[in-house]
Structures are given as C-alpha cells and as structure tokens.
Amino acid sequence: MRWEWYWCYRHRQRALIVGLAVLLAVLLIPAGVVGTRTAPASDRPAELWVKFIDVGQGAAVLIRTPEDRFILVDGGERQAGEQVLLPYLSRLGVKQLDLVVATHPHSDHIGGLLPVLERVPVGRVLADGQVHTSYTYESFLRLIERKRIPFELARAGKQLEVGSVRLLVLHPAEPLLPSGLNSNSVVLRIEYGQVAFLLTGDLDIPGEAAVLRRKVAPATVLQVAHHGSSDSTSCGWLKAVQPAIVVIQSGAGNPYGHPHRETLQRLAACAPRARIYRNDQHGTVTLITDGREVRVETEKTPPGTSKALDTDRLPSSNRLDLNRATREELEALPGIGPVLAQRIIDYRQEHPFVTVDQLLEIKGIGPKLLETLRPLVMVGQSERED
Numbered sequence: 001m002r003w004e005w006y007w008c009y010r011h012r013q014r015a016l017i018v019g020l021a022v023l024l025a026v027l028l029i030p031a032g033v034v035g036t037r038t039a040p041a042s043d044r045p046a047e048l049w050v051k052f053i054d055v056g057q058g059a060a061v062l063i064r065t066p067e068d069r070f071i072l073v074d075g076g077e078r079q080a081g082e083q084v085l086l087p088y089l090s091r092l093g094v095k096q097l098d099l100v101v102a103t104h105p106h107s108d109h110i111g112g113l114l115p116v117l118e119r120v121p122v123g124r125v126l127a128d129g130q131v132h133t134s135y136t137y138e139s140f141l142r143l144i145e146r147k148r149i150p151f152e153l154a155r156a157g158k159q160l161e162v163g164s165v166r167l168l169v170l171h172p173a174e175p176l177l178p179s180g181l182n183s184n185s186v187v188l189r190i191e192y193g194q195v196a197f198l199l200t201g202d203l204d205i206p207g208e209a210a211v212l213r214r215k216v217a218p219a220t221v222l223q224v225a226h227h228g229s230s231d232s233t234s235c236g237w238l239k240a241v242q243p244a245i246v247v248i249q250s251g252a253g254n255p256y257g258h259p260h261r262e263t264l265q266r267l268a269a270c271a272p273r274a275r276i277y278r279n280d281q282h283g284t285v286t287l288i289t290d291g292r293e294v295r296v297e298t299e300k301t302p303p304g305t306s307k308a309l310d311t312d313r314l315p316s317s318n319r320l321d322l323n324r325a326t327r328e329e330l331e332a333l334p335g336i337g338p339v340l341a342q343r344i345i346d347y348r349q350e351h352p353f354v355t356v357d358q359l360l361e362i363k364g365i366g367p368k369l370l371e372t373l374r375p376l377v378m379v380g381q382s383e384r385e386d
C-alpha cells in the first residue's frame with residue numbers, strides 16, 4: 001500500500017511538472033509563430049491548421065492536427081498534384097498522410113491525389129465510391145489497390161478521429177442521389193474544440209437539400225462548394241451553416257467564370273457577415289485555430305479583398321438585377337420574403353425597373369428597406385426588351 005501510495009505520489013508529482021511545463025510552453029510561445037513553417041511539435045501551441053491550397057482550378061485542403069498528423073482532402077488536377085502539392089508537402093516536411101479523402105471522382109479533385117498516393121505513405125483513403133469510368137478515376141482506384149491502402153466508404157453518420165480532431169461524414173447517404181457525381185460529393189465536418197469546418201467538394205443544390213433534410217449544424221468555416229458555381233450554395237444552405245468565414249477554391253482566370261456572380265450575391269445576401277477568401281485572389285488560404293478562435297493567413301493580399309466583403313462596397317457586377325432576378329434570388333435579399341418577391345415580379349411585368357427607387361411603389365417596401373436593399377440591387381435591361 002505504501003509503495004502504491006508513493007508511486008501515485010511520484011506519478012502525480014511528475015504529471016504536475018509536465019503540466020506546468022506545457023502551460024509555460026503555451027504561455028511563452030508568442031502568437032503568430034505558426035504559419036507555413038513547421039517547427040518541432042514541442043515548440044508549438046496546440047493548434048489545428050487547415051490550408052486551402054491554391055491548386056488553380058480545383059480543390060485541395062491540407063489539415064494538420066495539433067499532434068502533427070496530416071489529412072488531405074482532394075488534390076486538384078494531376079498537374080497540380082505534381083507541381084504544387086508534392087513540393088508543398090515536402091517543404092512542410094510531411095512524411096506521411098494519416099488520411100486522404102476523395103470527395104468525388106472528378107479529375108480536378110482526385111487527379112492530384114495520384115502523384116501523392118504514388119510517393120507519400122498514406123494510412124487510409126476515405127471516398128464516395130461512386131461508379132465512374134474515367135481514366136483518372138480508374139487509375140486512382142487501381143493505385144489504392146496496388147499500394148494496399150485501406151479504403152473506406154464515406155457515408156453519412158461515419159465518424160473518424162485523427163489525433164484530437166473529429167471528422168464527421170454528413171454526406172452522401174444511401175441510396176445515393178440520382179442527380180449525378182457532384183450531388184454525392186463527400187461532405188465532411190471537421191471539429192476541433194468549438195470550431196468546425198465544413199468541406200463540401202462539388203456538392204450541388206440537390207445535394208445540399210439532402211444534407212439539410214438530415215439537419216446541418218452551424219459551422220465556423222465553410223468551403224463554398226463547386227468552386228463558387230451558381231448551381232451550389234443556396235440561400236437555405238448558407239442560412240443553416242451560418243459561416244463566419246467562407247473559402248472559395250477557384251483558379252485565377254478559370255474558363256468557367258467561377259466564382260459565379262449569383263453565388264457572390266447569395267453570400268452577400270444570405271451570409272452577410274461572412275469574410276470571404278478566394279484562392280484566385282488570395283492564393284493559398286490558411287486558417288489556424290486553438291479550438292476557440294480562428295486566424296487567417298493568406299499567401300497574397302489583394303487590395304480590398306482581405307477584409308470583409310462589405311455589402312456597401314459590393315461592385316455593381318455583383319448586385320442583383322431587379323429586372324432579371326429569379327424569385328429565389330429576390331427571396332434571399334434581406335427583408336424580402338416570398339410575398340414581397342412575388343410583388344416585385346408582378347410589378348416588373350407591368351413596369352420594368354428603370355431606377356431602384358421604384359421599389360417604393362411596391363406595397364410593403366418603405367424607405368428604410370429601400371436603403372437596406374440599395375447596395376445589393378441594380379437595374380439592368382428589362383426582361384421585356386429581350
């Protein structure tokens with residue numbers, strides 16, 4: 001008994017010393033030392049970082065847990081994997097990846113995973129497992145088999161833990177949606193302390209609706225789906241997720257016009273407080289969190305875009321055209337519900353807008369609401385002139 005007590009005492013004493021040392025280390029390390037550099041784990045506070053890597057047109061997210069374990073979600077196109085991802089991983093000193101996630105079989109997501117799986121040891125692969133017959137996808141599946149990497153299907157309800165970080169699969173669920181590969185993109189919720197990230201692949205509006213039907217909790221950070229395409233990121237989705245920060249992974253000068261104007265409008269109207277970061281403007285975007293607060297480091301700082309996208313500074317190209325806006329887009333405006341959206345549509349059939357001030361002629365819109373709407377809307381060519 002005495003020996004046991006002594007052991008416990010010594011054990012407690014040692015735990016106390018270790019605890020004090022950890023506390024001192026955390027207190028003494030100044031904020032801001034964790035950036036793209038990797039320092040020895042013992043020198044760092046317990047922080048998670050999530051890097052939205054600029055892979056051009058495509059998506060790739062690298063996550064480092066506080067325990068120095070790495071997760072890669074998508075890898076951009078094959079060329080980006082070779083020319084961006086591999087050099088990046090080597091610069092960061094990443095020797096192995098605990099987990100690789102493929103959200104869906106399109107080449108701008110899995111192409112870059114091929115050179116990574118070829119050269120970097122990977123603990124396991126989590127993927128949507130949809131049927132698709134492209135050369136890239138078949139090569140991806142064959143490589144996993146040849147390397148004997150454990151493969152797991154991502155299905156709603158699945159939970160994983162990597163170090164102190166929890167990953168929840170929110171989507172897809174069985175049976176898969178019939179509306180295509182994007183609809184069944186893997187949606188991952190990554191939780192560390194009180195901070196949550198939502199990664200969405202190329203999820204489209206039918207996919208979002210399916211996730212919403214199963215309920216989605218608010219998240220601090222949202223990866224805007226499908227590179228900011230207008231066929232994703234509905235107002236209902238944004239209102240449910242309530243992100244404080246959104247990241248759009250679109251390539252500079254991409255031929256699809258991503259992110260689409262309609263998506264930026266919906267972000268301004270339905271997530272007005274979210275700070276917007278874009279790979280095409282900010283380069284690689286790194287979010288660092290201690291589980292309570294998030295700080296952002298960007299590779300580039302384009303003028304005016306590192307701050308919040310204030311609605312009063314929204315350029316006219318991002319405003320909603322009162323003569324052309326759909327009912328859904330109008331409903332997404334602050335203070336405009338289904339009734340007022342219908343009244344605006346009815347009104348413009350008779351009187352195409354030539355000035356925003358005409359909104360005052362619609363029952364239910366007063367001067368105060370007009371001033372709220374003024375920075376968000378514009379008057380373009382009327383529908384009747386088409």
Ligand SMILES: [Zn+2]
Pocket residue numbers: 058059106108109201202226227
């Ligand atoms: Zn894509």
